[in-house]
Amino acid sequence: MSNQSIGMLLREFRQSRNLTMKEVCDTDLSIAQLSKFERGVSELTINKLLVILDRLNITIEEFFHAEKEFELSEFEQLINDMKEHYIQRDIEKIIELRDAQLKKYEERDIKFFELNAIMLSALIKDLDKDRYEENEREVKLIDHLMEVDLWCNYEIVLFANSLPLFTIESLVMLTNEMINNTQYYRVIGKHRTMTIQTLTNVILVLLEKGETVHSKKFHDILEELLETDQYLLYEKNVSKYLGGFYHYVTGDEDRGTQLMEESIHTFDILDRKQLADNFRMHLDNIQMQK
Known part of the structure; x- marks a missing residue:
């Protein structure tokens, strides 16, 4: 992310709203300062950038999401x-x-x-x-995740893609860290969705290992998170499958199978064949292991 790319994007937003530099500037930001920033020849403080975004009626999340189109x-x-x-x-x-x-x-x-x-x-x-x-490098990963007080996008991605490395004890410990240390960022849709999707994967791993106590606790937390967003239909359907898997693992095989088959059928109705096939294969595998 360079000053030039941010400045160019800011100018694009301003011009798309038919606003002059004079309309955006105030006593704390001169036209000359804004002009230099839009051309990438000077910097702005974060406070001044936030003021400009407010005048453009753009959230900081929208701005930096658009900025990704300029450079990865x-x-x-x-x-x-x-x-x-x-x-x-x-x-x-x-x-x-x-x-x-x-x-x-x-x-x-x-x-x-x-x-x-x-x-x-x-x-x-x-x-x-x-x-x-x-x-021994794996210990460094655990140490990093335990030391960070606020998990950002990097920590969630790091944890989500490293699940195969962890023992059950480490997995439970780090999942608790993720739940506790991402609360500040859950107002950001992307972070909330990533946290929810990672939590579903953790629950699946725990249930496959026969760990029912913590998987039930995490599933209850997952359900609470899903209540805050009515549009996460995929995640809600996966949560239903996980609920069925929990019933199956804890001995209520009929109820568990019913919930899992209903979840798979929902993916069929939504014409999500690959997802339906993946979960159907998972159900077949756990039934074969009985």
Whole structure:
């Protein structure tokens, strides 16, 4: 994110609203200052930027979401590449990404590159346990997540993609950290959705391991979060499936199967065939294990 890209975007928003620089400026911000900022030759304090956005009737979330159209951050590009290779189950490409992050860590001594490499190792373990090399680096990931008081986008993504690395004890501990340390940002739709989706994955992992106490606790929290947003229909349907899975694991197989099949049927009705097939395969697998 550069001053030039932010300034250009600000000018684009201003001009799209047919506002002159004079209409945007006030006693604390001169036309000359705004002109220089829009051309990328000077900086503005965050306070002045917020004042301008307020006059343009643009939220800071909307502004920085639009800013992403100008340039992707290095981490965002890494995540895009990682997702593409994971969907294709291309372990060699993921190993290349991991090794590149480790090389950057060795050259620049910035801990986030090492954390990125650990996250990529988790995906390697998920795809092929035989290709995963266990080492002491995992502790550094846990330490980082435990030390951060406010989880931002980076921490949620890091945790969500590293679930295969954790023991049940560590998974429960870190999930509690995520729940407690993302409250400040839940007003931001993206963060709330990411937290909810990560929580659903955690519950699924715990139930697959037969851990019912904490999975029930987290599912209750998930239901509370879903009550605050009526539009998260996919997440609500997945939550219904998880509720059925819980009943199944705790011995009420008939009720559990009914809820899971109803959830799958909902995906069929919505013409979400891939999702329906994925959950149907999951249900078939757990029934075969009985």
